[in-house]
Amino acid sequence: MEVTSPVRKPLVTGGKTVHDVTVDVCRRVEEKPTITWFLAVATSLGLLTIGLYAVAMTLWDGIGMWGLNKTVGWAWDITNFVWWVGIGHAGTLISAILLLFRQRWRMSINRAAEAMTIFAVICAAMFPVLHMGRPWLGAYWALPLPNTFGSLWVNFNSPLLWDVFAISTYFTVSLVFWYIGLIPDFATIRDRAKGIISRTVYGALAFGWNGSARTWERYEAVALILAGLATPLVLSVHTIVSFDFATSVIPGWHTTIFPPYFVAGAIFSGFAMVLTLMLITRKVYKLEDYITISHIEMMNIVIIVTGSIVGVAYITELFMAWYSGVEYEQYAFLNRATGPYWWAYWTMMTCNVISPQLFWIKKVRTSIVATFILSIVVNIGMWFERFVIIVTSLHRDYLPSSWAMFQPTVYDLGIYIFTFGLFFTFFFLFAKFFPVINMAEVKSILKATGEKQPAMRESATTTQSVEEMSPTTSKN
């Protein structure tokens, strides 16, 4: 019986055994943190502290501290919100959509990508919460709670309210999905732990997991259904985020192309952020055998596809503005490309449309340095995309008398820095105390796709039900 695919490269290299996977991943949790790790955490905490000043000033003096004015009522806050939410999308795509498509290469990256999702959504939530001005009253504005403030209920016709439901559901379901996957790995750490503290802490986190066949059977059913639920969920989240704009009548926003275009853009920027983080983690933790060049290549291919969708969307927008014959729409796009914010538009075009096309060259998409640089370029480009959509559409609206420019203040910048500090603090803590690779899942594919695979198969006295274990690979 042939299980190995002759065309696919092994997903785990270096002749790893099941025990090697445990050791390689648990070692990072068990060993003392390095000086580099302390420096990294200190830097992130430094950014967090600097940013906290901007947050405190915004809460104390109000959002007048930001660069907003009567024309541009939304700028960096919503730009950063959409940017962070978009970044989060890659984690769910990797863990849910690629699970449904039985893409096994997701298994060594899904844990970190899902962690990134959760941290990115937390960072995103900061912006609408702070934009409320008085967030301590926010629960009454955002949630259907009985109150005595006037309009009794929230407006269920508003896309901003849909956002509240979409983002909080997305956060909750992603967190649950991530944690369910972590339970077996926490049990592995618990069963290896020597110290009393680590045994207690990981024992509490492992929820009493013992790996019984019955629980695994249920676990797999749960994982599959959660993936099935998370797939339309992740598509709905950025669709609803795009409704914030698309349901309005502002030129440049009022288009039906927004939902698919935003979802593609979200996955595009999310994969770029996953690459940025994973290339560093892989190097620092020496995980080259688990996150191989072919993993990086796969992610780069997703970047080409989604980046090209984004490019086509930009061109479609231009075409539709011309074809619609609507003067305001036409001016909005002319103003984007040639108006006072032309530099933002062309940065977006270069970073998002032109630079990812370099990944068509195999040498570029298999090069770690090129991938790292381009992943950052893509995220800069995607930040400018949101800035361009939001600010250039708002700053010159229907009435020329109210045309204005937007200039960010140091507080706009400070809150953005705050979210970076928050994100990286969470990520470094995760990388130290949590298993960064899903051990159970990687172990389950070792036989089918590991390098030692033929030897391991021969040592088994039977190959019964190997066929059903790997329906995707056995067909090749």
Next chain:
Amino acid sequence: MTAGNKFLVGVFDDDDVLLSAVAKVRESGIRIHECYTPFPVHGLGDALGYKRSKLPIAAFLFGMLGTSLALLMQFYMMGIDWPMIIGGKNFTSIPTFFPVTFELTVLLSALGMVGTFMIISDLRPYGKAKIFDLRATDDKYIMAIDLAKNSIDTTEIKQTLVNAGAVEVNEKHN
């Protein structure tokens, strides 16, 4: 599991060996208490004679509950309790209620199913794991046999386990 029972714990090196061993052990009339593996071994549930999990049904029912609650909430708040004129449109309309309905369906379905899973599998914070062999979460595949529930002679069960490919057979009180 009742306290004080005596168990035979067969340790296997390979998931495929365990799978065939389960079939062999069950054929010889021995009742298996449970198997423990570091990752989901496909086909193990079938080999042990477990029925398919009914969790998908739980997920569906909780999802339906979410849909109903979301629609009821929105129709009550916007249509009955405090109707608001927004742009001269209808007080209530299915299309604008759809996003919130969808999100709450997904939320309740996921939380309800995961909650059910945790309860029926006895998983909770600080839950105490019933462990036969610590290596079951690392790289060993464990088969536990409750001696109190088997009338066959212990040495014979041991022999069957070794013949089926067990690398170690230990006794354990649990």
